[in-house]
Amino acid sequence: MSVLDSIFIGVVVAAILFFIGTVYFLVQFAVIRRKIQKLSTRRVKNKKKKQLRKRLNQLKKKKRRSVTSFVVFLLLTMSFSGGSFYISYYQSRNLTTEDSDLVVKGYYLLRDFEEQLLKAGNQEEDEIKIQQNIRYLAATLASYGTKKASNVNSKEGQLALNRYYTSLMQIGMNTSTQTKNFFANMDLVGEFLNDADRIKEYEKAAFEYYQVDESALLEE
Template sequence: MEILQWAFMVGISLAIISLIFILYFIASFISQGKGIKKAQPIKTKNKRKKKKLANELDKMKVKRKKARRNIIIFLLLAVSFAGGSYYITYYQSTNLSVEDTQNITDGFYYLRDLQQELEAIQSGETDEAKSKQTITFIVTSLAGYSVKKANTLNTIEGQRALNRYYSSMSELGINISRRATQLYTDPDVIAESLTDIEKTTGHQRQAFKFFKVDESALQSEK
């Protein structure tokens, strides 16, 4: 479980605990109020008893004051914890999870490297044995995107953007792997494969745009 999910659960738990304390202190506040109203009408000429009642009344007033103060404190805490949890939910719904970040980062390099390999084949500037090994690794990795799904904590729109991207990556990997042997003998297969890469890159750009991924930073990292 990610740190943010733990933080969300802790925030919600603390907000609920704060609400329980609020209810407790509200009950105490009401109880002390009733006690004060009940004690005030009592009159007696016995000084000792009168002093005792006055002390009890003062204690109840102090407890009522503390209860009111605690209500305010725990109300602020409940609002803070609930607000923090809401922000975490909002953040998760509009930002990439650790797993999705890794998926799109790897995908970016897979597409880039695959395109470079195919262009090298197209221009005749490649070692066929090494090229086959590289392409096999890449298309196998791309086909593996068939089991990847966007984090469900994300927005529906964000999930759709990522899942379209993952699905197109998987289809690209499967399609090229089926025609891998033709890449070195049929120029049309190379051209079609490059066109498919461009379509997949289009889905990638949509996902990057939605999640504000800095593509230039990825290009400079590797």
């Protein structure tokens, strides 16, 4: 559980407790008000009037305290409720730590994959070494098939991320069946580079939705 998740839970719990307090003081105010009304209309003998006034004064003080407490708890309930809504909205529009790690990793994996394909097609390195590199990248990309966007994200955000993860998984699985065929085969390399370009469209959509700074990734 992230720090933000813990804060969100704490704020929600506080909002609920303050709401209960608000209801309690509202009910208390209504009960005291009813008692005051009943006592105010009661007819008593002169010797009991002093005792009645004292009781009324006590109830009026208690009523004022109830009103003050009600207002305070109401304001606190509104504040914490607003805070919980803001945190929920913030979470829905920003990547969780896990999704952020997956997106950054996927970004570099895809570009390493493209680089290894070009080396294979142009025969720039030892064939066995390139095959091993491509096999590793294919397996890592295919592992995105087990990844799902956090459900704290908005539905639109989840859709953008899951499309991206699925596309990475698919190219990884497709590559795993062709690892021995890329060397000196620019036609096949070209096909997979085109697939990588299509993945970048999903990547771009996810980056734009979550306002990921690609320039910062390029600098690393």
